[in-house]
Amino acid sequence: MSELEIIRDSVREFVESKIAPSAPIIDRDDEYPREVIRELGRHGYLVPNDVYDLRTLYEVEKEVAKVSGSVALLIDVQAALFYAPVKKHSSFDLSKIVSGDEIGAFALSEPGGGSDATNLKTKAEEKDGGYVINGKKMWITQGMYADLYLVSARTGGPGAKGISAFLVKYDECIKRRKIEVMGCRGTGTAELTFENCWVPKESRIGGWEVPRYGLKIGRLAIAGIAVGLALGSLKEAQDWMKSRTAFSKTLSEMQGLQWYIADSITEVKAADSLAVEASQKFDEEEGDVVVPMAKIFSALVANRVIDRAVQILGGIGYAKGSLSERAYRDARLLRIGEGTDEVERNLIWSRINQVKL
Numbered sequence: 001m002s003e004l005e006i007i008r009d010s011v012r013e014f015v016e017s018k019i020a021p022s023a024p025i026i027d028r029d030d031e032y033p034r035e036v037i038r039e040l041g042r043h044g045y046l047v048p049n050d051v052y053d054l055r056t057l058y059e060v061e062k063e064v065a066k067v068s069g070s071v072a073l074l075i076d077v078q079a080a081l082f083y084a085p086v087k088k089h090s091s092f093d094l095s096k097i098v099s100g101d102e103i104g105a106f107a108l109s110e111p112g113g114g115s116d117a118t119n120l121k122t123k124a125e126e127k128d129g130g131y132v133i134n135g136k137k138m139w140i141t142q143g144m145y146a147d148l149y150l151v152s153a154r155t156g157g158p159g160a161k162g163i164s165a166f167l168v169k170y171d172e173c174i175k176r177r178k179i180e181v182m183g184c185r186g187t188g189t190a191e192l193t194f195e196n197c198w199v200p201k202e203s204r205i206g207g208w209e210v211p212r213y214g215l216k217i218g219r220l221a222i223a224g225i226a227v228g229l230a231l232g233s234l235k236e237a238q239d240w241m242k243s244r245t246a247f248s249k250t251l252s253e254m255q256g257l258q259w260y261i262a263d264s265i266t267e268v269k270a271a272d273s274l275a276v277e278a279s280q281k282f283d284e285e286e287g288d289v290v291v292p293m294a295k296i297f298s299a300l301v302a303n304r305v306i307d308r309a310v311q312i313l314g315g316i317g318y319a320k321g322s323l324s325e326r327a328y329r330d331a332r333l334l335r336i337g338e339g340t341d342e343v344e345r346n347l348i349w350s351r352i353n354q355v356k357l
Helices: 002-021 023-027 036-044 054-064 068-089 095-099 209-243 255-282 287-313 324-333 343-348
Strands: 104-107 124-127 130-140 148-154 161-168 174-178 190-202 204-205
Touching: 002 054, 002 148, 023 068, 023 161, 023 255, 023 324, 036 068, 054 068, 054 190, 054 209, 054 255, 068 095, 068 104, 068 161, 068 204, 068 209, 104 130, 104 209, 104 343, 130 148, 130 161, 161 190, 161 209, 204 209, 209 255, 209 287, 209 324, 255 287, 287 324, 287 343
Parallel strands: 104 148
Antiparallel strands: 124 130, 124 148, 130 190, 148 161, 161 204, 174 190
């Protein structure tokens, strides 16, 4: 058995015992799973293999998302969007982020711009040997509970060249407002307002390359979440087809539904293969195009596959309490977060000559 298979089996066991029982509660009560985060940290799954083993990150996300898109998204934020870029571009001690004793959040999007990220308005002005940050951030996952924020703010002129990245500790100068969301509930999504937040000079850890790097890893994490959500719903649909009888035969004997499953398995297999390739080519030139390919394709596949699962389940799939109903709402975020479908297509087009066929 390979090391990856051992990790996958270990994560699978953890997911079934620690995450699956609480997943419906997290969604129903919009409850942030603080103790689950600590447990993930204690077992080394919150920042899998220091994140830089991207195949491991992908596999962990996939296994967790089979039962909870919310918890999988929190791993994405903690490991890919926060830890990876801060670790790469600074020497800050992030041991408490790895252990889950501290929570990190990625503060890039703003009320006036999500996809147009380099047009951000939040400002960081030099003052008293440091910087004073003023502005608003929007749609910040874990924003309600973060101890540390990776904040993108403008320190220069327009565009990406005028952006700097800061590591900011939570303080009273940061006002947090909870945002109710359709899916991936319990993730502490927030609007943040920075009001004259002074940070020391060393809090600036780089420029636009910092959040850009986090987004690239985050896209691979999203692919893992997408494939995991699809697999979880597929299993629920197949189990239902075996047990449900209609017109004197089981649903699994009906050719139309058999085709739904055949198409779904084919698409998920293709998405999984593309994502694995993206994890392997991440640091190569081709990785700049394969990663957004994996992100957009897996997200589209997840939405199609889960929609079919809900159709197979019928009223049960539409009712609260089914895994597929929850996954249906969770999966919709995947076509928006870490770059919308349209942004991913632009990235692919801009690097089309790097595609090797």
